[in-house]
Amino acid sequence: MLAFEDNQNICIGTIENTSSSPVYLSSGTSPVPPHLPRLHPLKPSPLLSPSNSFLPPIDSQLRNNLLDLPRCGFPRNLSSSNSCSSCWNCGSVGPTSGAFLACGSCGAVQPVDSSVDYFQIFGMKKMYEIEEGDLEGIYKDWQKKLHPDLVHSKSEKEKGFAAEQSARVIDAYRTLKNPLSRALYLLKLEQIHVDEEKTVSDPDLLMEMMEMREAVEEAKDTQSLYEIQSKVKKKLDSWSNSFKEAFSKQDFDSAVNCTQRMKYYERALEEITKKL
């Protein structure tokens, strides 16, 4: 057991001297021959520190096994899990949850990670009911950090990232804002493939839609158009609720059916808007 104190450190530890050469004990500043171990008592051994993510990439396999950490691939910025992403510019590690679109430390815009879904970009739970009022604020906050106009003095690489990230945030905002597109996006995330080219022949559904569109066509004044509009909106809301229920029960067939009806009502509303 050795103990010494110098200007910098109190070093308590054991060094086994198996060689005939003398053991060097030193402070942090003076050079130590590389073949000799350095002990740093104030810092626990790197191997046993789970929170220290700046671990040297030696034997990461062993480290992961020892600490039972989620696997992070090296280099980190290519990993699919955003909890292990690090900034290409300054090396800071990204947030453990949520989207890492721009670095919190240096502000550098990050490359698009398509495994981050739209809900994560807006920090919202992946479900149909969202706080639509919050969308715009979060959208503007992101654009303040990502918009291409703000990176005109940066590198070509970062300008490229900014263009893609900013476009992705716009897509996310539009998709989440409209209930039907949000519903379809949720289905897509669940890997439910909706065959866009399938024709339907449900007579009741089609008759209803036909009559609805005919009513819009034949409406003679704005008053009647508004009346039809309010009826259609009510139906859209009602089917929107049905979607929410079906989706939460994972009844995906019904959910798809709901989105189909919603699509018809939306088309009718579009036509009414055109006429108004």
Next chain:
Amino acid sequence: MLRLALKRSLRLGPAVSHTPSAAMVVSRGYHERVVDHYNNPRNVGSFDKEDPNVGTGLVGAPACGDVMKLQIKVDEDSGKIVDACFKTFGCGSAIASSSVATEWVKGKQMEEVLTIKNTEIAKHLSLPPVKLHCSMLAEDAIKAAVKDYELKKAKAAPEQE
């Protein structure tokens, strides 16, 4: 999402007998035949659904919210289609496809019209790949109309005895 956006940009509006508004945009994607069918709609209208000689085909494409109604008037003795009409709410390609379908079924036998393929309609109108399903809708509408007529006939037959 891209497909939906494309559809929106190419959408011309519903097909009814009024003159198309000046706001109609002829995008460079439309073939002149499609525009022709839109500007000069042929066979737009409705037959009496209850008429025993009328077959009504009602089909829809939920992905784009299109509805297409195609009706045939059949001569019961010869089994020949003597008249046809349509009403379609959808894009220009859907309207043109159903219009072409009504033209092609006139004067033909019912078995014959069942062989009309969507690819022929699409070729005639030079439909782009993204609009192929509109021609499919028209083919389905023809088949649905024939099926409806035959169902009607089958129901009526025992009563005639």
